[in-house]
Amino acid sequence: MTGCFSFSEVIEGAYRYGFKRSGIRPVTIDLKDGTVVHFWVSKTRDESKPNLLLIHGLGASAIWQWYDVARRLSPHFNLFIPDLVFFGGSSTTRPERSDVFQAQTLMRALEAQSVKRFSLVGLSYGGFVGYRMASMYGDAVEKVVICCAAVCVEENDMRDGVFAVSDLDEASKILVPESVKKLRELIGYIFYKPALARLVPPCLLHDFIEHALTRENVKEKRELIKDIPKDRIVSEIPKLTQPTLIIWGEHDRVFPLVMGKRLKQHLGDNGKLVVIERTGHIFNFEKPKTYVKHLKSFLMQTKQQVPVSNGSVKS
Numbered sequence: 001m002t003g004c005f006s007f008s009e010v011i012e013g014a015y016r017y018g019f020k021r022s023g024i025r026p027v028t029i030d031l032k033d034g035t036v037v038h039f040w041v042s043k044t045r046d047e048s049k050p051n052l053l054l055i056h057g058l059g060a061s062a063i064w065q066w067y068d069v070a071r072r073l074s075p076h077f078n079l080f081i082p083d084l085v086f087f088g089g090s091s092t093t094r095p096e097r098s099d100v101f102q103a104q105t106l107m108r109a110l111e112a113q114s115v116k117r118f119s120l121v122g123l124s125y126g127g128f129v130g131y132r133m134a135s136m137y138g139d140a141v142e143k144v145v146i147c148c149a150a151v152c153v154e155e156n157d158m159r160d161g162v163f164a165v166s167d168l169d170e171a172s173k174i175l176v177p178e179s180v181k182k183l184r185e186l187i188g189y190i191f192y193k194p195a196l197a198r199l200v201p202p203c204l205l206h207d208f209i210e211h212a213l214t215r216e217n218v219k220e221k222r223e224l225i226k227d228i229p230k231d232r233i234v235s236e237i238p239k240l241t242q243p244t245l246i247i248w249g250e251h252d253r254v255f256p257l258v259m260g261k262r263l264k265q266h267l268g269d270n271g272k273l274v275v276i277e278r279t280g281h282i283f284n285f286e287k288p289k290t291y292v293k294h295l296k297s298f299l300m301q302t303k304q305q306v307p308v309s310n311g312s313v314k315s
Contacts, residue, residue: 007204008211015067022074024081028089029109037109038089040066040081042074050142051115052077052299053133055106057124057149058175058221060212061088065123068288069295076300080115082106084129086217086224097223099125103132107140119143119299123284124254127151128228135238143299144244148252148281150259152237152266155229164189164253168229172222175254178215180205189253192280234266244271245298247291249279250314272298275314 019025023043030036040062052073056065062083070079083090084102094101106129110118119142122130127149134141150157158166165171177183180202187197209215244267248260257275264273274294279286 006207006211008208012063012212015063018067018071019063022071024070024074024079026089027113029112031105031108031112034093035085035105036089036091037085037105038083039109039113040070040079041113042078042080045078049076049078050299051118052079053106053110053118053120053130054079054081055120055122055126055130056081056084056087057126058225060208063088064212065284069284069292072288072292073295076296080110080113080118082109084126086220091217097220097227099128099132099224099228100136102129102224103136107133107137110140116140117142119145121145121147121295121299122149123147124149124281125224125228131240134240134242134244138241141242144240144242145247145295145298146244146263147247148249148255148260148283150255150263152234152262153229153232153255153259154234155232158229162256162258164256168226172225175225176218176221177209177213178218180209183209183213190281192249192251192278192286194280234262237266239267240270242270243298245294246271246273247283247294248273248275249281249283249286250275250277251279252281254281277314 019040024040025043027039027041028036029039054066054070056062059065062081066081070081073079085092085105117140120130120133127146128151130144131146131151134144157163158168165174174182174185177186183205184198188194191197246260246263248257250257260273264271276283276287276290284291
């Protein structure tokens with residue numbers, strides 16, 4: 001009901017205030033083709049700092065997924081934190097549902113802000129979009145971080161039991177939940193230790209669905225998921241030329257660690273895999289300090305320093 005207290009709205013209000021205190025402000029870019037992209041950006045752009053694009057995954061809008069990380073990175077980077085199309089304040093009237101469309105949209109929105117060179121971090125679904133951006137706009141993207149995104153998934157992986165949920169339609173209903181029951185299922189997959197999260201009262205989960213996940217664009221978000229594995233073959237996925245860091249949760253049940261290892265193998269010497277121990281799919285919440293440490297170590301490394309290793313590391 002309207003007018004009722006919402007715990008999720010209070011949290012988002014606190015996040016907005018925290019972003020403001022960290023020098024991060026909202027902007028909206030109208031691409032004049034029926035597409036509008038909402039961003040959180042550094043209020044003052046410092047030419048001595050590198051530009052960094054943070055691309056969120058499925059779930060709530062960008063501010064929910066990047067709040068802790070962005071505040072820790074804001075002193076070191078000019079930040080650009082978009083809501084992907086169909087999330088938060090971003091929307092389109094166009095029919096496309098592919099990661100290519102999302103990548104093209106973000107690039108056009110960055111160009112509208114006079115951003116010519118940047119590094120990027122893609123989280124989960126945002127990793128698919130980030131990888132696509134890096135392959136399509138190699139001259140603009142400097143460094144790439146792919147986090148728990150099964151970029152090298154193939155269409156037959158769903159049939160072969162690689163994932164905990166093998167039916168794509170059912171997976172989309174869990175990843176974009178409309179009921180407390182489905183949200184509890186999602187919690188069971190994304191956390192390393194979901195027991196405590198499962199104790200959250202149903203009223204708070206319902207509130208989170210209504211005010212954070214929202215019931216808007218459910219059909220479109222599920223179409224984004226279903227488009228990912230369509231006709232996808234590893235041998236046809238472009239290999240990135242940029243230095244690439246791959247970060248994975250040791251116990252990820254959404255995209256199992258084998259997917260991170262497959263991406264590392266695909267990239268060869270150009271990629272480094274870091275596995276964060278005792279975390280699941282959302283290590284950005286479970287171990288934000290460890291996550292930020294790896295991001296800063298890689299993204300702030302100069303060309304004169306040690307190049308990306310071709311091994312894998314646990315932390």
